[in-house]
Amino acid sequence: MSALIPRPRLVLAPGAVHVPGWLTPEQQRELVVACxxxxxxxxxxxxxxxxxGGVMSVRTVCIGWHWQPYRYTRTAGDVNGARVAEFPDWLVELGRSALVAAYLDPAAGDGYTPDTALINFYDDQARMGMHQDKDEKSTAPVVSLSIGDSCVFRFGNTTNRNKPYTDLELASGDLFVFGGPSRFAYHGVPRVLPGTGDPDTGLAAGRLNITLRVTGLT
Structure with missing residues (x-):
């Protein structure tokens, strides 16, 4: 849903950048179909x-590599033993373009080759506690794409789950990148804002979050 007041690009911390409305409506629809x-x-x-023994409230599907707490494997031994879908070249290119847009540097995407994506679906009751993305063997940036309902995104520090942290709203089409000194910052989603998405994306309700990562594995 288009904002009445344009939202500016925001640097939350060194290496952590929010680019509102980066995905076009067509790109969002294409990503919903792919997901x-x-x-x-x-x-x-x-x-x-x-x-x-707990169960995450979000639902997750992976491509490229299968993630389970707290490691990556090629096959999903905790689900059905199958190998996950391949990571497509077009998504690599989207990730490179995302870094260029976030860091305002034409060379920012050079050599960036994400090989896995964690795709989380949030219904209106789903949450994500404060955590670090640290199961990868790479310090390459994480590219996060949001589609559907808006959420409150909490971006914290690299030391612990507590303050200081910043809450901001991620809306459909938004890009968030965290790399460099912010690569291992704690972050989470304390709540989703139901009814804020645009059904024209192909997602009638809920939120999709797609995070592109470099595992550093072979």
């Missing part, structure tokens, strides 16, 4: 079980 396809398999979307 629906990936959600059906070969490894289907699911609620991830945590080692301590």
């Amino acid at each position: 629906r396809d990936w959600a059906t398999g070969p490894v289907p979307i699911r609620h991830t079980e945590l080692p301590a």
Whole structure:
């Protein structure tokens, strides 16, 4: 849904940049179609079980590599034993373009080759606690894309889950990149804002979050 007042690009911390409305409506629709396809398999979307016995409230599907707490594998031994869908070249190019847009540097995407994406679907009750993305063996930036309902995104520090942190709204089409000194910052989603998305994206309700990452694995 278009904002009445333009939202400016925002640098939250060194290496952490919010670019509102970066994805075009057509790109959002194409990503929704792709995510629906990936959600059906070969490894289907699911609620991830945590080692301590809990279950994540978001539903997740992976491509390129399969993530389970707290490691990556080529096959999903915790789901159905299948190998996840391949990571497409067009998504690599989208990730490179995202870095150029975030860092305002034509060379920012050079050599950036994400090889996995975690795709999380949030319904209106889903949350994500404060955590670090630290299972990768690479310090390359994480590219985060939002589609559907807006959410409150909490971006914190690299030391712990507590303050200081900043809450901002991520809306459909928004890009958020965190790399460099902010690569291992704690972050989370304390709540989704139901009814704020645009059905023209192809997503009638809920929020899709697609995070592109470089695993550093072979």
